[in-house]
Amino acid sequence: MPEGTDIFKEFKEHSVAEFFKKNKHMLGYSGKVRSLTTAVHELVTNSLDACEEVGILPDISVSLERLGDEHYRLTVKDNGPGIPPHIAPRVFGKLLAGTKFHRMIQTRGQQGIGAAGVTLFSQITTGKPVKIITSTGDGTVWEMEVMVDVTKNEPDVKSKRHYPGDFRGTEVIVELKEVEYNRGKYSVYEYLRRTALANPHVTIRFTEPDGKITTFERSTFEPVKIGIEAKPHPFGITTDDIFSLSRIAKSKTVARMITSHLHGIGSKAIISMLHILPRELNKPPQELTWEEAERIVMLFRLLRTMAEKKRDFDEKEGIEMLKKVLGKEIDEEKAKNLLNILKEVKIRGPSTDVLIPIGKERIKTSLKANLKPSFVSVVERKPKVYYGGIPFQVEVGIAVGGKIENFELMRFANRVPLLFDSGGCAITEAVKSIDWNRYGVDVFNAPVVIMVNISSTHIPYTTAGKQAIADVPEVYNEIRQALMEAGRKLKEYTSKVHSINELMQKKKILEHYLPFLSKGLATLTGKDEKVVESTLKSLLEERYKRLEELMKKLEVESA
Amino acid sequence: MNEKIIEEIRRKDKEVLKRLKEWAESILEKAEKEKDLYIELPTRTLSNVIWDEEKGVILMGEKLSRRYFLNIAHAKRFLQTVWVASRIKELVEEGITSSLRDLYYTVKFTIPGTRENLVDEQRESDKAIEDLETMLNVIREEFHIMSQGGKGHLAGPIEIEERVPSPDGKHRVTEVDGTMLGMGGWAIPPIVEPERVHIKKVEAEFVLVIEKFASWVRFHEDRFWDEYNAIIITGGGQADRATRRLVHRLHYEFKLPVYVLTDADPAGWYIYSVYKQGSINLSYLSPQLATPAARFLGLTISDYHEFKFPPTVKIKLKEWDIKRVNELKNYPWFKKKEWQREFELLEKEQFKMEIEAAASKHWRFISKDYVPAKLEAKAFLP
Numbered sequence: 001m002p003e004g005t006d007i008f009k010e011f012k013e014h015s016v017a018e019f020f021k022k023n024k025h026m027l028g029y030s031g032k033v034r035s036l037t038t039a040v041h042e043l044v045t046n047s048l049d050a051c052e053e054v055g056i057l058p059d060i061s062v063s064l065e066r067l068g069d070e071h072y073r074l075t076v077k078d079n080g081p082g083i084p085p086h087i088a089p090r091v092f093g094k095l096l097a098g099t100k101f102h103r104m105i106q107t108r109g110q111q112g113i114g115a116a117g118v119t120l121f122s123q124i125t126t127g128k129p130v131k132i133i134t135s136t137g138d139g140t141v142w143e144m145e146v147m148v149d150v151t152k153n154e155p156d157v158k159s160k161r162h163y164p165g166d167f168r169g170t171e172v173i174v175e176l177k178e179v180e181y182n183r184g185k186y187s188v189y190e191y192l193r194r195t196a197l198a199n200p201h202v203t204i205r206f207t208e209p210d211g212k213i214t215t216f217e218r219s220t221f222e223p224v225k226i227g228i229e230a231k232p233h234p235f236g237i238t239t240d241d242i243f244s245l246s247r248i249a250k251s252k253t254v255a256r257m258i259t260s261h262l263h264g265i266g267s268k269a270i271i272s273m274l275h276i277l278p279r280e281l282n283k284p285p286q287e288l289t290w291e292e293a294e295r296i297v298m299l300f301r302l303l304r305t306m307a308e309k310k311r312d313f314d315e316k317e318g319i320e321m322l323k324k325v326l327g328k329e330i331d332e333e334k335a336k337n338l339l340n341i342l343k344e345v346k347i348r349g350p351s352t353d354v355l356i357p358i359g360k361e362r363i364k365t366s367l368k369a370n371l372k373p374s375f376v377s378v379v380e381r382k383p384k385v386y387y388g389g390i391p392f393q394v395e396v397g398i399a400v401g402g403k404i405e406n407f408e409l410m411r412f413a414n415r416v417p418l419l420f421d422s423g424g425c426a427i428t429e430a431v432k433s434i435d436w437n438r439y440g441v442d443v444f445n446a447p448v449v450i451m452v453n454i455s456s457t458h459i460p461y462t463t464a465g466k467q468a469i470a471d472v473p474e475v476y477n478e479i480r481q482a483l484m485e486a487g488r489k490l491k492e493y494t495s496k497v498h499s500i501n502e503l504m505q506k507k508k509i510l511e512h513y514l515p516f517l518s519k520g521l522a523t524l525t526g527k528d529e530k531v532v533e534s535t536l537k538s539l540l541e542e543r544y545k546r547l548e549e550l551m552k553k554l555e556v557e558s559a
Numbered sequence: 560m561n562e563k564i565i566e567e568i569r570r571k572d573k574e575v576l577k578r579l580k581e582w583a584e585s586i587l588e589k590a591e592k593e594k595d596l597y598i599e600l601p602t603r604t605l606s607n608v609i610w611d612e613e614k615g616v617i618l619m620g621e622k623l624s625r626r627y628f629l630n631i632a633h634a635k636r637f638l639q640t641v642w643v644a645s646r647i648k649e650l651v652e653e654g655i656t657s658s659l660r661d662l663y664y665t666v667k668f669t670i671p672g673t674r675e676n677l678v679d680e681q682r683e684s685d686k687a688i689e690d691l692e693t694m695l696n697v698i699r700e701e702f703h704i705m706s707q708g709g710k711g712h713l714a715g716p717i718e719i720e721e722r723v724p725s726p727d728g729k730h731r732v733t734e735v736d737g738t739m740l741g742m743g744g745w746a747i748p749p750i751v752e753p754e755r756v757h758i759k760k761v762e763a764e765f766v767l768v769i770e771k772f773a774s775w776v777r778f779h780e781d782r783f784w785d786e787y788n789a790i791i792i793t794g795g796g797q798a799d800r801a802t803r804r805l806v807h808r809l810h811y812e813f814k815l816p817v818y819v820l821t822d823a824d825p826a827g828w829y830i831y832s833v834y835k836q837g838s839i840n841l842s843y844l845s846p847q848l849a850t851p852a853a854r855f856l857g858l859t860i861s862d863y864h865e866f867k868f869p870p871t872v873k874i875k876l877k878e879w880d881i882k883r884v885n886e887l888k889n890y891p892w893f894k895k896k897e898w899q900r901e902f903e904l905l906e907k908e909q910f911k912m913e914i915e916a917a918a919s920k921h922w923r924f925i926s927k928d929y930v931p932a933k934l935e936a937k938a939f940l941p
Contacts, residue, residue: 506631512672513638517628520641524583524648535590536628542594543629 020095020120026463029121032070032180033187034420039074039118039179040188043172044195045416046091046115047078048202050170054081055223058199062192063207070178071126072209077171082136085144085162092119092130092172093146093155118174120148125177129158137168181209186419192216193370194410194417198358198453199224200366219369220362231263234347235304236390236458242293246285254288254296255281264348272345273299276325276338291327298325303345304387315339352383352391355455358415360395363451367399371449374401375497377489379482386474392456394475396482397449398490404447411469412453418467425468427452430479439487440494452479500550507544514540564732568724568754571701572651578695579648583641596628598640600694601843608842610891615851617836617892619693619843636687639678642666643687650703654726656750658705659685693843698752700800705749710795711802712775713737714744715784716762721748722755737790744779747792751805761813763790767930768806768853770821770830771796774914774925781926787934790815797830800841803848806834810850817850818939820930823858824874824911825883828893828901831855836892854939856930860904863912866929872916876909897940 024030028038040062051058058078065073083091095116119130129145145158183189189206196204196216201223204216232241251257255270258281274281276299280292302321306313319335330338358366360380367376376399383393411418411427422428431450436443443450460470469475518533525532590596600623601607607620628637646665650657663681670677678684692699699705717737724730735745748756767789769775775793778784784791790809794802809815819834821827835853837845863872887893888902905911917925933939 509631509673510629510634512670513628513634515672516670517638517641520638520645521583521587523645524579524641525587526580527587532587535587536596539590539594539596540629 020117020124024121027117028466029117031186032178033182033184035121036064036072036074036176036179036181037186037188037191037419039121039174039176040076040191041416042115042118043074043076043174044192044204047076047080047170048195048199050080050083051078052224056080057218057221057223058202059205060202061205061207062188064181064188064209066181066209067175070180071175072177072179072181073173073175075171075173077169079169082168083132083134083170084136085134085142085160088132088134088142088144089146089155089157091115092132093148093157095120095148095153115172116148118172119146120150122174122176123147123150125179126175128175129156131173132170133173134170135165135167139164139166141165141167183208189214191417191419194412194419195415197366197370197410197451198412198415198417200358200362200369216370219365222362224356231261232457233263233349233390234258234265234300235307235387237262237297237300239290239294239297242296243288243290246288246293249285251285253281254283254285254292257285258296263351266346266348269345269347272341275341276322295325295327303342303347306342307347308387349385352385352393354457355383355391355393356414357393357395357455358453363395363397363453367397367449367451371399372403373399373449375399375490375493377486377493379486379489381478381482381485384474384478386460386472390456390458390460392454392459392475392478394478394482395453395455396479396486397451398486399449399451400441400490400493401447404449407444407446408449410449410451412451413459413461413466413469414455415453418469421462421468423468424462426471426476427454427469427479429471430476430483433480434483434487436487439491440498441490450483452482454479496550500547503544503547503550507540507547510540564722564754564757565724565730568722571752571754572654575651575695575697575701576648578697579644579651582691582695583644586641596637597625598637598694599623599625600690603689603693603843605839608839610836612891615836615892616845616849617839617842618845635675635677636683638670639666639683639687640690642677643684644691647688647691647702647704654703654724656703656705658749659688662688662704689841689843698844698847700750700752700804703750705801706799709746709749710772710799711747711792711805712744712772712795713747713790713792713805714740714779715790716788717758717790718760719745720757720759722757724755738785742776742779744775744791747801747805749799749801751801751808753808756805758808758812761790761809761815762788763815764788765816765818766790766792766806766809767856768817768819768834769793769914770819770827771914774820777923778926778930781923783926783930787931794830794834798834800844800848803834803850806853807848807850810852817853818856818934819853820856820914821858822911822913823860823862823905824913825880825887825905827858828855828887828898829883832887832890832892854941856933856939858912858914858916859901859940860908860910860912861901862929866920866932868912868916869919872912872919873910874912876905876911880911881906895941901940 028041029035044060044062047060048058056079058080061077063075067073092115122128122130129147131143131145133141133143135141140162142160142162144160147156147158149156181188189208192204192206193216196202200219201221203218206214245257245261246254249257249261251260255274259265259267259270277295280288280295298321302318302325305321306318315336318339319332322335322338323330357380360378363378364376367373376397378397379395381394383391385391409422409428409431411422411425418425441448454469454475460472460475462468462470514536515533518536519529522529522532586596586598601619602622602624607622609618609620611618626633626637628634643662643666646662660681663678663684666677666684667679668677669675688699688702688704715737719735719737721733721735722730737745763784767778769778769791770793772793772795775791778791783789792802792806806817810817819831821831835849835851837849841848884902884905888899914925917929
């Protein structure tokens with residue numbers, strides 16, 4: 001299972017506050033440093049997604065003020081489209097208000113539990129509401145303070161006022177306790193640095209608690225292309241997705257909800273499915289229970305297995321799965337009949353158009369602008385699918401030398417930096433599995449930055465913490481392929497550098513020998529030492545003229 | 560020392576200095592004309608060593624190789640050669656005689672601007688000297704450089720004028736009468752070139768070369784040289800260049816036949832071949848050092864039977880001897896049937912025998928019986 005969905009099951013059974021407290025470590029709020037980074041992530045992500053949706057080049061400023069021991073004020077301000085005043089309270093005051101179902105494109109927002117999580121964390125640690133200042137640019141600025149009503153999971157607007165103002169965008173101000181700021185590898189600083197790297201169209205201005213301001217300037221002025229709206233594919237769906245969808249869908253039955261909100265399921269397919277789960281699929285969505293949603297997901301999984309294995313499909317395994325779908329024992333005859341019905345079900349494959357990779361050229365530009373390396377090798381692989389239906393795409397950038405000092409692996413999922421759980425991540429494993437010496441660099445001990453970005457409508461995370469990519473064979477292999485492809489380009493470069501270095505080394509040695517040789521020959525011939533030296537020197541220069549040409553060529557290549 | 564002698568020495572030195580200068584000038588000329596920095600020298604690998612059957616010597620072939628300064632693999636050796644040449648220039652100009660080891664220390668220093676020594680091992684400067692010998696066609700002794708030798712000794716009816724030039728002008732001349740010497744005889748100096756070792760008069764009829772000093776003393780004490788009118792020489796084992804050069808001179812300048820006496824084993828026989836044909840390492844010097852007319856007097860394994868030595872003189876062959884005799888068998892200069900027969904005999908009987916073993920008969924058997932018998936019978940190996 002790529003996603004830990006169990007925690008969301010509890011969500012409907014307990015109060016919001018209890019849910020949060022019990023699960024905050026899995027939602028990114030574990031540890032003082034990480035909690036702060038998570039809060040920044042949630043707000044910055046919202047800003048970026050909002051800007052991209054309307055094609056604005058994002059200008060985001062993040063600032064942290066230290067108010068006391070483990071007590072900070074966080075401000076995130078963007079130049080986005082603003083949030084209409086009637087929607088804002090939901091965004092910041094209701095957990096899981098709408099999952100990705102209200103925007104069916106590949107967004108960053110798959111991670112964490114959203115802006116309301118920040119509100120809740122602030123509320124739990126400081127007892128204070130979050131302050132939102134937003135305007136859609138219509139001349140009116142709205143300022144409100146919002147909390148989460150923890151018993152009902154509804155927004156509780158503490159204050160709300162508006163005034164005329166010439167401003168478009170959103171500013172969120174929130175106080176947090178039990179958090180700590182430092183500049184380590186899990187810090188807000190690192191998070192923003194990497195966000196800027198994977199999003200070269202973004203400018204981020206960061207004010208640290210000590211007043212130090214860092215600006216990560218955009219290196220491209222081309223906004224990100226918006227993903228084509230696409231419905232989620234049933235093969236990648238989770239129980240939580242179905243359950244959440246059922247709460248907001250306006251369809252009359254679950255079956256209709258499925259045909260209209262999921263990708264690739266036609267009327268023929270749903271009729272076949274109705275033979276298996278008639279009661280669940282004929283219900284109004286609002287009445288769907290978590291367990292029923294689970295069965296529907298099980299059914300999709302069975303269909304996926306059949307689609308994947310085709311003729312190799314093992315009937316016995318199918319019957320076992322079918323029992324889980326139905327939640328009860330079933331006699332073999334009947335099971336075989338049902339499986340035969342399912343064999344007729346055709347679900348269209350997902351469209352890969354929905355993926356939004358960073359883009360080869362953009363990665364190149366960004367790595368060069370941000371890291372000032374001496375060489376960059378970038379690979380953008382073609383989209384692939386895993387689990388028989390979920391599209392994903394791998395991009396790899398390797399930057400070497402220049403201003404880079406140490407080895408660094410930067411992992412990204414949908415352009416969002418993954419700072420934590422690096423050890424258990426398929427990206428880390430893939431990087432480790434490569435014999436880098438074959439490509440001329442012992443990367444782990446060299447000034448090398450490797451960035452890997454995985455784009456997918458459903459990133460296969462290991463846990464709900466969503467900081468590590470699961471070991472899905474298709475994904476793992478694809479990452480390795482991308483790394484090796486980038487490695488091959490790197491190899492070309494390193495061998496050139498190697499041979500140039502060798503030549504330079506040789507020339508240097510001869511340059512040291514030369515005056516000394518001149519002296520010896522001058523002694524033997526009685527000629528003037530300086531005259532001899534200049535004659536010999538011109539020979540040396542002539543011989544190594546090629547070296548300069550080679551060096552120039554190398555500069556051109558890496559430019 | 561009279562002016563004439565000094566002049567003779569000076570003339571040789573001037574010639575050497577001229578060749579050094581011309582050699583260095585040719586490097587610069589090529590640099591200007593051919594836009595490259597190189598020296599050309601005979602290849603000194605085994606592949607360029609040839610056996611000249613007609614002359615009976617090991618010679619250096621005509622293969623040439625180039626050493627380029629701008630090729631990093633050659634650069635340092637190029638530099639070493641030039642610097643050794645400039646040190647030789649100093650030596651010759653100042654009239655000083657020095658050793659290979661001394662010269663090594665004069666070029667063992669750190670190259671300015673690097674952390675590298677010009678030479679690290681003596682064999683590097685030795686090689687540079689050998690390179691210069693072949694390129695300039697001048698022998699090392701004419702560069703005023705000697706080895707650590709001094710192993711050679713001589714006695715017999717010969718008169719020598721040994722001239723020792725001195726940088727401070729206090730030149731010395733020593734008159735040597737080879738019949739009036741003490742137990743050590745005359746120590747053959749490291750340089751025996753004619754301008755230094757002037758052979759005034761030779762009354763001897765042949766030269767007897769004895770492998771080891773101790774055996775030589777036997778002959779000296781017994782006044783073998785007086786009784787048989789011979790010059791007796793030893794190189795103290797493997798002979799140094801000066802001893803070989805002197806034997807060469809005695810043969811070519813005074814037409815003296817040369818007979819060699821060594822142990823009956825592969826090492827002794829190889830020593831004989833070095834006197835006779837020259838060595839592989841110094842093949843380029845054979846024309847100055849080798850004496851192809853030399854003959855082998857003894858000992859052989861056949862002698863063991865002929866002279867009826869007691870079996871107790873036999874020394875069992877070591878692994879090294881067996882390996883070595885196999886090599887000797889394949890040297891072209893040992894292809895003669897007489898030698899091949901001796902090699903086979905050695906392999907068959909599996910023993911070797913030393914010169915000193917002759918004492919088992921009686922104290923003076925070697926000088927009084929064995930050698931005279933061989934000379935009388937003209938029982939030599941080629």
